[in-house]
Amino acid sequence: MSFKKNTLTVTPSAFSFSLLIIIFMTAAASVVSASAVSGPAGPPEADTVEIVIASPTSPVVSDFKYDDGNSLILTWVPSIDDLPVGGKVLGYHVYRSDNGGEAKKIAELIPGSNYFKDDDLYGDTTYVYHVVARSANSRAASINTEAIQPRREWVNLNLKYLFLIALIIAASVIYFIETAKRGKKLFVRKIAGLEAVDEAIGRATEMGRSILFIPGINDMDDVQTLAAITILGRVSRVVADYDTKIRMPVARSLVMTAARETIKASYMAAGRPDAYNDDMVNYITDEQFGYVAAVDGIMVREKPATIFLLGGFFAESLILAETGNSVGAIQIAGTARPAQLPFFIAACDFTLIGEELFAASAYLSGEPKQLGSLKGQDIGKGIAMLAILLGVLLSTIAAVGDTETITEILKFITKVFTVTN
Amino acid sequence: MEHFSLWLAAFLTLGIISFLYKDNAWYKLTEAIFVGLSAGYWFVALFWDNFYGKFWIGKDEHLYLYVGAFLGLLMLLRLIPKIGWISRWPLSFIVGATSGLWLINYFSSNIMKQVQATIMPLFSTQYGAGFNAEPATIIGNLVIVFGTFTGLVYFFFSKEHKGAFGYTAKMGIWVIMITFGASFGYTVMSRMSLFIGRIDFLLGEWLGMIL
Amino acid sequence: MKRGVPLIITFVVGTVLIFSVFIPPMENLGENFTLFFDIIAVFAFFLGGGNLLRVHLTKLSRRKRDWEYSIVTIVGFFFMLACGLFKIGNPGDISASLTAEGSWFQTIYESMFVPLGSTMYALLAFFVASASYRAFRAKNREATILLLAAFIILLGRTPLGTFVTSWIPDSFSIMQIPNLAIWIMNSPNLAGQRAIMIGIGLGVVSMSLRLILGIERTYLGGDDKL
Numbered sequence: 001m002s003f004k005k006n007t008l009t010v011t012p013s014a015f016s017f018s019l020l021i022i023i024f025m026t027a028a029a030s031v032v033s034a035s036a037v038s039g040p041a042g043p044p045e046a047d048t049v050e051i052v053i054a055s056p057t058s059p060v061v062s063d064f065k066y067d068d069g070n071s072l073i074l075t076w077v078p079s080i081d082d083l084p085v086g087g088k089v090l091g092y093h094v095y096r097s098d099n100g101g102e103a104k105k106i107a108e109l110i111p112g113s114n115y116f117k118d119d120d121l122y123g124d125t126t127y128v129y130h131v132v133a134r135s136a137n138s139r140a141a142s143i144n145t146e147a148i149q150p151r152r153e154w155v156n157l158n159l160k161y162l163f164l165i166a167l168i169i170a171a172s173v174i175y176f177i178e179t180a181k182r183g184k185k186l187f188v189r190k191i192a193g194l195e196a197v198d199e200a201i202g203r204a205t206e207m208g209r210s211i212l213f214i215p216g217i218n219d220m221d222d223v224q225t226l227a228a229i230t231i232l233g234r235v236s237r238v239v240a241d242y243d244t245k246i247r248m249p250v251a252r253s254l255v256m257t258a259a260r261e262t263i264k265a266s267y268m269a270a271g272r273p274d275a276y277n278d279d280m281v282n283y284i285t286d287e288q289f290g291y292v293a294a295v296d297g298i299m300v301r302e303k304p305a306t307i308f309l310l311g312g313f314f315a316e317s318l319i320l321a322e323t324g325n326s327v328g329a330i331q332i333a334g335t336a337r338p339a340q341l342p343f344f345i346a347a348c349d350f351t352l353i354g355e356e357l358f359a360a361s362a363y364l365s366g367e368p369k370q371l372g373s374l375k376g377q378d379i380g381k382g383i384a385m386l387a388i389l390l391g392v393l394l395s396t397i398a399a400v401g402d403t404e405t406i407t408e409i410l411k412f413i414t415k416v417f418t419v420t421n
Numbered sequence: 422m423e424h425f426s427l428w429l430a431a432f433l434t435l436g437i438i439s440f441l442y443k444d445n446a447w448y449k450l451t452e453a454i455f456v457g458l459s460a461g462y463w464f465v466a467l468f469w470d471n472f473y474g475k476f477w478i479g480k481d482e483h484l485y486l487y488v489g490a491f492l493g494l495l496m497l498l499r500l501i502p503k504i505g506w507i508s509r510w511p512l513s514f515i516v517g518a519t520s521g522l523w524l525i526n527y528f529s530s531n532i533m534k535q536v537q538a539t540i541m542p543l544f545s546t547q548y549g550a551g552f553n554a555e556p557a558t559i560i561g562n563l564v565i566v567f568g569t570f571t572g573l574v575y576f577f578f579s580k581e582h583k584g585a586f587g588y589t590a591k592m593g594i595w596v597i598m599i600t601f602g603a604s605f606g607y608t609v610m611s612r613m614s615l616f617i618g619r620i621d622f623l624l625g626e627w628l629g630m631i632l
Numbered sequence: 633m634k635r636g637v638p639l640i641i642t643f644v645v646g647t648v649l650i651f652s653v654f655i656p657p658m659e660n661l662g663e664n665f666t667l668f669f670d671i672i673a674v675f676a677f678f679l680g681g682g683n684l685l686r687v688h689l690t691k692l693s694r695r696k697r698d699w700e701y702s703i704v705t706i707v708g709f710f711f712m713l714a715c716g717l718f719k720i721g722n723p724g725d726i727s728a729s730l731t732a733e734g735s736w737f738q739t740i741y742e743s744m745f746v747p748l749g750s751t752m753y754a755l756l757a758f759f760v761a762s763a764s765y766r767a768f769r770a771k772n773r774e775a776t777i778l779l780l781a782a783f784i785i786l787l788g789r790t791p792l793g794t795f796v797t798s799w800i801p802d803s804f805s806i807m808q809i810p811n812l813a814i815w816i817m818n819s820p821n822l823a824g825q826r827a828i829m830i831g832i833g834l835g836v837v838s839m840s841l842r843l844i845l846g847i848e849r850t851y852l853g854g855d856d857k858l
Contacts (some may be wrong), residue, residue, distance in 0.1 A: 066656050067656050067659075068656045068657045068659065068660075152656065152657060153656055154655060154656070154657065155654060155655060155656075156653075156654050156655070156656055156659075159653065159654055162525070162528070162529060162533060163654055165528075165532075165533070166524075166525065166528050166837070169528075169834070169837060170837065170841055173837070173838055173841050174841070174845075177845075177847065186579065187579055187580075187581070188578050188579060189577075189578055189579070189580065189581050189582060191578075219669075219673065220512075220515050220516070220519065221515065221518075221519050221666075221669050222519070223519060223520070223523045223527070223836050223839065223840065226516060226519060226520065226839070226843065226851075227839060229850070229851050230839070230843075230848055230850050230851065232850070233850025233851065234850065252673075252676075252680070253673070253676035253677045253678075253679050253680025253681070253683075254496075254512075254515065254672070254673060254676045256676075256679065256680055256683065257496065257499060257508065257512065257676060257679060258512055258851055261508075261509065261512065261851065261852070262850055262851055265850070265852070266850075279687070282683055282684075282687050283679075283680035283681070283683045283684050284456060284460075284684070285455075285456050285459040285460040285463065285684075286459070286460070286463035287455070287459030287460070287462065287463060287749070288749075289455070289748065289749045289752035289753060290455045290456050290458075290459035290460070290748070290749075292752060293437070293451075293452045293455050293456070293748075293752055294452060294455075294456050296440065296452075297444065297448070297449065297452050300443075300444045301444060301697075301698075315753060315756060316752075318756055318759045318760060318763060319752070319755060319756060319759055321763075322759040322762055322763060323759075325766075336832045336835070336836075338600070338604065338825055338828050338829070339604055339608070341601055341604075341828075342601035342602065342604045342605040342778070342782075343605070343760075343763060345601055345778065346605065346763040346764070346766060346767045346778075347763050347766065353576075353597070353828065353831075354576075354828045354829075354831050354832040354835065355576050355828075355831030355832055355834060355835035356576075356835075357835065358832070358835030358836060358838060358839040359578060359835060359838070359839075361839070361842075361848060361850065362838075362839075362842065362848075369847055370842065370847060370848070373838045373839075373841065373842055373847070374578040374579065374838070375578070375579050376838060377578065377834045377835065377837075377838045378577050378578055378579045378580075380532070380834040380837065381573050381576065381577060381830070381831070381834060384532060384535075384536050384573060384830050384834075385570055385573050385574075387536050387540070388536055388539050388540060388566065388569060388570060389570070391536075391539075391540030392539070392540055392541065392542075392543060392566050395540055395541060395542045396542045396543045396544060396545075398542070399542030399544065399545035399547070399550060399551070400542070400544060400545060400551050400552055410540075413540065414537065414540060417533050417534075417536045417537035417540070418533075418537055419529045419533050419534060419537075426739075426742070426743035429743055429744060430743055430744070430746075430747035431747075433744060433747050433748050433751070434747050434748075434750075434751045437748065437751040437752055437755065438751060438755070440755070441755065441758055449698060449701050450701060450704060451748070452701070453701035453702070453704035453705045453708070454704055454705075454708050454744065454748075455748045456684075456705050456708075457704060457705035457706065457707065457708025457709040457711075457712070458708045458709070458711075458712050458740065458744060458745060458748075459745065460681065460684055460705075460709050460712075461708065461709045461710070461711065461712025461713045461715075461716065462712050462716070462737075462741065462745065463677075464677055464681055464713060464716075465712065465713060465715075465716025465717060465730070465737065466716075466730075467670075467673065467674045467677055468674065468716075468717065469716075469730050470670075471670040471671060471673065471674045472671075472674045475667070475670075475671065486667060486668070486671055488668065489667065489668035489669075489670075489671030489672055490671055490675070492668065492671075492672050493671055493672045493674065493675025493676070494675065496672060496675050496676055496679070497675055497678060497679065499679065500679070509635075509638045509852055510637065510638055510641060511672055512638070512851065512852075513637075513638035513639070513641040513642045513645075513852065514641055514642075514645055514668075515669065515672065516642050516646075516843055516851055517641060517642035517643065517644070517645030517646035517649070517843070517844060518645050518646065518649055518665045518668075518669075520642075520646045520839075520840035520841075520843045520844050521645060521646035521647065521648065521649030521650045521652075521840070521844065522649050522662050522665060523836055523840060524646075524650055524836065524837055524840040524841070524844075525650055525653045527832065527833045527836040527837065528833055528836075528837055530833070531829045531830060531832055531833030531836070532829075532830050532833040532834065532837075535826045535829050535830050535833075536830070538826070539826060557806050557815070560819075561815060561818060561819040564819040564820050564823060565819055565820075565822055565823045565826075566823075567823070568819070568820050568822075568823025568824060568826075568827070569823045569826045569827050569830075571827075572823060572824055572826070572827020572828065572831075573827050573830060573831065575827070576827070576831040593827065594774060595773075595774065595777050596820055596823050596824045596827070597824045597827065597828065598774045598775075598777040598778045598781070598824075599777060599778075599781045599816065599820040599821060599824060600781075600820065600821045600823075600824025600825055600828070601778050601781075601824075602777065602778040602779065602780065602781025602782040602783075602785070603781050603782070603785045603816055603817055603820075603821040604821075605764075605767075605778065605781075605782040605785075606781065606782035606783065606784070606785030606786040606789075607785055607789075607817075608760070609760055609764070609782070609786055610786070610789055610790075612756040612757045612760045613757050613760075615750070615753050615754045615756060615757060616754040616755075616756075616757030616758070618750065618754065619750060619751055619754040622747075
């Protein structure tokens with residue numbers, strides 16, 4: 001090359017020679033830098049070879065149904081190198097970009113994953129995802145999903161059948177309550193444990209001993225305790241009429257408050273407000289076995305003639321029932337915990353089994369509108385029995401035969417009774 | 422200190438066990454200690470977890486908890502006889518909320534799921550498999566369906582247990598009694614093992630120490 | 633006002649929580665109620681704890697039967713309160729963990745609370761024996777069935793059960809006690825459990841509706857007119 005003042009003159013041969021020099025120098029530099037990184041030239045070692053893996057494909061993001069607009073579902077096809085045995089993929093990373101910002105890693109998943117639910121999102125933000133498969137020393141990213149905003153659904157349509165059947169049963173309960181209010185007589189069979197309540201209270205009155213009412217050890221946020229309090233209202237009314245002593249040790253302060261309110265109202269309704277005393281209900285302790293120790297002490301020292309064990313109980317049920325038995329009291333028990341019922345059956349004179357506990361208050365009231373609700377419960381039982389018989393019949397036929405219609409009906413029945421959120 | 426703890430634990434253990442013989446001063450003392458300590462324990466736990474933990478730490482995020490505190494204060498008005506009736510308001514809130522919450526909860530778990538689980542083919546292990554179930558499985562399936570059905574018949578309130586209905590209800594209570602017997606037998610062993618644990622403590626850790 | 637407002641509160645709160653299950657924007661209301669309840673329970677404890685103290689102080693002052701033990705209860709209560717509220721013996725200051733190793737609260741829990749609770753629980757062994765003795769008398773058919781089922785399940789979980797029926801050939805293996813026990817648990821026991829649970833579900837629905845609609849009002853003071 002020769003330079004003339006303010007000009008550059010390149011001849012073809014000079015250009016070719018220059019190009020060759022540049023190529024040679026570039027190649028030499030590459031060899032030198034590769035040697036500098038990997039050490040002396042030689043055959044490459046196994047751990048320096050990059051493990052090439054295929055990227056996950058077809059990432060799809062969709063709105064999670066049905067929620068408050070804070071969840072999205074991401075699915076993808078796993079990398080073809082993700083094999084159950086000998087696969088090179090060690091896991092997946094999920095990346096998310098909020099409103100077009102930088103993509104950040106939000107999850108690490110195990111090999112074989114093809115699904116991810118992203119929670120705690122915002123409905124006014126646009127999200128884009130991609131999934132990265134990783135091996136021991138490499139990564140392979142999928143393409144981005146489309147941009148999406150989570151949507152809020154106002155009604156959870158997954159629960160439509162639950163709503164429908166609950167509505168039918170609730171409607172039948174209300175229907176029979178209204179029917180009873182209009183004067184129609186409803187038959188309710190005798191429940192031995194509840195028929196014995198009056199007699200049990202009378203026994204305590206005659207013997208001059210007290211009645212002990214134990215509403216379980218759960219708090220007012222348990223339906224069994226609510227059932228016990230409603231029964232207490234009926235029992236305390238009779239107690240107030242007979243002027244019998246009632247004692248109610250409780251394990252929860254809120255239950256103490258509710259029980260006092262209930263008993264006080266019963267005494268006022270009986271026209272005996274002066275006979276009521278707040279000390280009829282007293283708080284012991286929240287501790288399960290501390291409460292039991294104290295109640296056992298009350299039982300053996302005061303020797304009540306009648307003991308009601310109604311509500312939510314755990315392991316202490318047997319201790320209480322057996323101690324009550326040992327002091328010769330007549331015991332009426334009831335709980336909705338199937339695991340504790342056997343102990344009450346063995347140790348108590350009368351036991352209300354599950355549903356009977358919740359029916360007790362209505363039964364004891366004798367009021368038509370309350371008894372109407374029991375009829376509604378029977379309708380619910382009828383629906384359950386019909387569904388079971390029909391479902392079993394259809395599924396048996398479908399399993400042994402090849403009938404499309406029956407299979408479709410069966411699928412519908414199963415779908416109705418399947419609850420998914 | 423460790424020795425003292427051991428003796429104290431043994432003293433309290435034996436005090437509780439003495440109740441099996443009869444009520445006595447030792448049991449009364451142990452009971453009084455248990456009630457006093459446990460009432461104090463639960464108040465402390467409630468205070469730090471529910472009060473301090475929710476109001477002092479991160480209180481800006483839990484402003485709506487003041488609604489709960491307001492209801493709690495209304496509860497305390499019970500102490501003033503003239504306006505004590507206001508304490509029924511938080512009580513009503515709790516009763517309404519418990520009823521509303523558990524209504525759907527129990528409906529879903531106790532009714533829908535149980536019915537769905539009972540719907541099954543009687544003579545097959547899976548759909549389309551034909552008559553491939555073993556005799557014991559078929560009998561088991563029949564017992565499950567029959568037992569559930571008759572058990573529900575037993576709980577019917579609006580029909581007298583007479584005639585064919587009564588006989589079905591009778592079979593239902595027998596199935597329920599088997600359930601109770603199974604539950605009873607299942608828990609007997611675990612109850613025994615609890616007692617063995619305490620005997621192990623008394624004879625091993627405690628007496629083993631002094632011998 | 634005294635009864636009307638509470639009934640309205642019960643109705644509104646109950647109805648809102650029923651529908652909250654089906655309306656996603658309201659699905660957290662159930663969780664929030666649990667938080668409210670925990671707060672209310674703390675305030676209510678002032679009433680309960682106050683009642684505990686009042687009962688025992690009254691017993692003490694009037695020298696009623698067993699008044700001496702009331703001193704123990706009151707002292708124990710305050711002592712535990714002091715240890716827990718002031719975190720006596722806790723490494724670090726008052727913001728340290730309540731159950732830190734070495735704290736008086738934790739020491740009392742481990743050396744007194746745990747043995748007391750465990751021993752009460754252990755008493756079940758005796759009570760289950762006495763309950764079984766009573767059940768063994770089998771006064772009627774139902775009691776006999778209960779007893780028989782309990783016996784098979786109990787034996788089925790012990791080596792004795794395996795030994796007693798080991799002579800039964802494999803073709804009748806269901807009659808071997810361990811297998812019979814498993815079958816009972818998986819079939820008739822399951823059937824009974826389901827019937828009871830469905831009944832309980834319906835009972836809860838019915839009672840909850842009665843409470844929400846104000847038909848059941850004993851917790852508020854009976855059936856007086858509004």
